[in-house]
Amino acid sequence: MTTHRADFELNRPGALIAALPAVLGFVPENSLILVSLDGGEMGSVLRVDLSEEVTDRLVHLAAIAAAAEPEAAIAVIVDAEGAHCPGCNEEHRLLCAALADALAQHDIQLWAAHVVDRVALGGRWHCVDRCGAGGPIDDPSASPLAAAAVLDGRRLYARRADLQAVIALDAARGAGLADALRRQAAKREAAQRDDPVGCARRDVRRALAVAKRVAAGETPSGTQLAALGCALRDAQVRDTLYALAVGERAGDAESLWALLARSLPEPWRVEALVLLAFSAYVRGDGPLAGVSLDAALRCDPQHRMAGMLDQALQSGLRPERIRELAVTGYRLAKRLGVRLPPQRSFGRRAG
Known part of the structure; x- marks a missing residue:
């Protein structure tokens, strides 16, 4: 931090x-x-x-x-x-x-x-x-x-436990999603075989739509959460969604990643945790990025993106250097035929 x-x-x-x-x-x-x-x-x-x-x-x-x-x-x-x-x-x-x-x-x-x-x-x-x-x-x-x-726009917490609660897994909800995740995984695997590009395009658009609804106060259904959890395990979808951290609707996406991190059981929650960590790091919120990466690496100690971000955070790499990674997401979105929110400008405050 x-x-x-x-x-x-x-x-x-x-x-x-x-x-x-x-x-x-x-x-x-x-x-x-x-x-x-x-x-x-x-x-x-x-x-x-x-x-x-x-x-x-x-x-x-x-x-x-x-x-x-x-x-x-x-x-x-x-x-x-x-x-x-x-x-x-x-x-x-x-x-x-x-x-x-x-x-x-x-x-x-x-x-x-x-x-x-x-x-x-x-x-x-x-x-x-x-x-x-x-x-x-x-x-x-x-x-x-x-x-x-x-x-x-950072929130300061009275205790570290309050910060950790942002990503604390709701075990009962996670267990309740297990069957839906298995069904969605099978459904997505079949769709991906038939049309991998179209499948990824639909998943990215679904993430954008659900993020907008979460920001408006709506609660996604278990089926929607399971579908997103499965989609995030697709590298093409996941790498595209990293771009949302530097877009004008970054707050919407971050709220969705936090919700998924609290809702999805392992191993599905790890990708939501890393997306949340990246979004927090990009806007200079080292504390939230840190607890999210700790949780992600407990889920998967070998996760490459989590390990890289954790090393960057602990060595003091500035957020503006990390933002450069989001450019790849915009290139991938263009290939998929998906329009992402425009990039926003960042000031130079403490970060």
Whole structure:
């Protein structure tokens, strides 16, 4: 998850910590957060749970941070109980020392490490080595990055669980669609044998129509969801639909992908998750892209597009570079004889 703000004051820990919810998309709790620094700006922001296994994950965390070749990094430990526990401070210090060693293997300096009780107005931070520095947290809702997130149309969640709920599978609904998916798969296989191009064309047009109805508040039938779930497993259909992320009706499509991700059982839901991740990444919503890719890779660890997007996201590749992938979708749509919504222009806000 990455942001780029030349005017952001990295030398003010209270402001840096207050900006974390806007970057992560939720208010972090019980977390170790690594903020990379690139040219004096905030680069990639990585988070792991503060658990007994956190030390084992430091080498991997450092390797991910190193992908963008940052100059330095800042660590933030969010620990409501441990922040004011004298006995816990040594644990925090040892954790940051181990993190510094892991980063040093990639020539990255751990510039500072802070401990905070809560990322909220009224929270307080102090340096991990008890150097005497510390102070209050700025109001996260007044952070420049929070304002940028709102302008970009991103929703900020109170907890990570609230963000994950956007894609949480409705197991009962998924089980109820299993028979419909099998029927639709057989039906589509027969249609594809007879007229593969015509079949793909119909599927893309169906996706556009259903997305429009979902945006209007309608709920698709189980048959419609199953038909789309089967269609997304066709590479020609799926690659065409990636273009919708940069079109004028991108929000409609994203709502449909989220609905499919919550409704379809495995393995059908993986393609909806990746389409949702791509759409979120394109508009600069790293948090939603991240949880969607996590879920997709749990469904299929070998999924090529999910793996590529995950690597790009974690290495801090800017959204505008990812948008270039959507051009292929417009070329495919032209071959199929389908007119997609026109491409929209993108501003340059935090992303």
